[in-house]
Amino acid sequence: MIVSAAAALSVYLFVNAPPPLAAEPMKQGTVPIRTVFAMLERENDAARALWTEEIVTRGKQVGLAFDERWRDERVVAGPLPALFLRETAHNLERTPFRLGLFLGSPHPINTANQFSGEQAKYFDALVLSGAAQHFVDPSTNLQTAMFPDVAITDACASCHNEHKDSPKKDWKVNEVMGATTWMYPEATVTTERAIELVRALRTSIRRAYGTYLEKVATFPTPPQIGTAWPRDGFSLPSEDVFMRELARRSSTATLLSLLDPEATVLDETAPAPATAVVAPPAMKPAAVDHDTLVIRSTRATKVSVERDGRTLLVARIAAGGVATMTARLPLRVQLGGVDGIEIEYGGRKVPVPATDPSDHSKSVEIAVGEPNQEKS
Template identity: 45%
Template sequence: MMRQVIIALLLGVAAIYLFVTAPPPLPETARAQAPQTSDLPVKVLLDAANLVNAAARKIYTERIVTPGQQVGLVFGEDWQEAHSKTGPLPALFLRKVAAELQAQGAPLALFLGSDQPISPSNAFKGEQVRHFAALKEDRKPRYFDMPALRLQVALYPDIAAAPGCVSCHNEHPNSPKTDWRLGDVMGATTWTHPRAAVSDRELRQGIAQVYAAVERAYAAYLEKVRRIPDPPSIGSAWPGREGRRLPDAETFMSAVKEATAAQILDAAVLLR
């Protein structure tokens, strides 16, 4: 029964939210037809949120940063400074997504932590340390609660998947570890939510907020790029063979949605 509810619910999410740029409020007719339940485990939302964020970061890294550097685009830590002519590194793109979630007032929160962080503020603390140690061993997500903070927590392995990630950390003057290799678990993408269960409406809203946060983070990058000398053209093309170009927000989000809709449904169907 729960599986059928989740499948129907996520199909509704896909139909209503996944194929629009800025998700509107759920229409009354769709709201009436959607299964109404308040005991969906928050794991469903956390897994879906992580799928969207991970896909967006992968696309940003592989289709924006890597080919962008080859055509003269620059990415750095100071990208939000007024004088900077750079875009965000992949980890900082994630941080911007987290900030945009917070700006929406979303109960979901996003954090990239590590036991070997460049910034001390990203170091795991307390209960997180033990769970991250176990995650590094088997590379499986960890779900737990932190009663003192009244938070449900999910850790997902953050693996060094691109040469740029490895070289950036190995060469950074503040990095406590300088022998990272491709395939290493560098940290964990961490999601939190204040409740152990969510309603169908909260699930739909949470997924929509993650998509919106990704779009706003990418739009912030485009806004920065427009102000640099000799800016790339922005439209439907990607950097690389297409030259010094960047996709607009609609094109970027279409790629993210195409990469995630089926995975979100699969995650819901396979939930135990």
């Protein structure tokens, strides 16, 4: 049963160093691979956000360096965000699951990452619709999913604009720079296999971070490795601390995706409506309680939610889609623009500031339940 597998996944996702799963047979449900792709993409999004924001951005502020030549023993630096993903993808290739991960672009710095064939066609459709693309690639006969890779910070855009080999020099924040592409041979998997694929991705992320720490150990003046982060000073978290933070950010969404696969598919692939209307009836959530945050969007966008400086959620909302989470106030919601956005908390609408609908160049932060706000 799906519930049985979900219970096993709950143990794996939330408990540090879980014991082996019971050896006794477990009844298996099946999950569409597109749902698994969506789970993996959310995990990957959370890992990339954690690496980019807490290690690279904060690390630079305390003297750590990050460079595309980080593998060179003479370079005292770690991998840039795209190279951290590549390291994760290489680790996935070493697993027995035939799960592929690829970051491609129509304007790549590395020509090996250029989209071609069917992938180029589906990338164009992704940019037009804002929705994830699912298809069977005829060149490989693999189930394939493409998710938009968005420039979420000025650092993302400027790094590409300033690179000598970049064929495009005018990237902007919130622009779709490429796509994260996942590949797998089967259209459906058992719930047990879904757990194994999540485990394989997390293990690959751990190994990528561990490789960075191995490089850090060779620095002339290495930072302290332990429980502290760069935001605390010249420090880096250990593998266990890094992975616990990743689990805290992503485990709830991953578990809910397994419990309700069809909702995940709808959320990730909902087409853009023909006119700017509220989300389709199928996307309307059930009645919310007093501590549920609901974010609806008529266009594809990315959202993050923080409380007291800690990231609670990093999610991608498809055009016409919705994101929900349960959390205590106060919250700060970061959005890639507010055009077509509706926010509710506890069933009450949250005021959204008016901006120029044509200006998507800057992200917008909205405070929910700050002390100076009154709940009507």
